[in-house]
Amino acid sequence: MSTTQDVDRQFAAPETLGLDTRSEFRQAAVTLLDELPEGTGRLLVNLVGTRRIDSAGLGALMLVQRRAAERRQRVVLRNANDEIRYLLVLTKLDDLFLFDFE
Secondary structure, eight states, rough: OOOOEEEEEEEEOOSEEEETTHHHHHHHHHHHHHSSSSTHHHHEOOOTOEEEOOHHHHHHHHHHHHHHHHOOEEEEEESOOOHHHHHHHHHOOEEEEEEEEO
């Protein structure tokens, strides 16, 4: 029997998730999601080094989450700072993601 940890994939988000980094971020996330078996698995997006997310970055997060939902997978935002969590609450996107702190 496999555990959830066996089907986790993790990667670090850039320091600034925005217009200049959204495409690379989205492509990396979708590639990792596609490596997971459909219907299971979690993508752990480590935000420990992320200091700023703009509207383009929020859009990239939403697209990644949509891809995960299509594949019946989950996106976990790990180590999101207070400012990022507040931004997600303010934009009503916090319900789309799980949050985890190491």
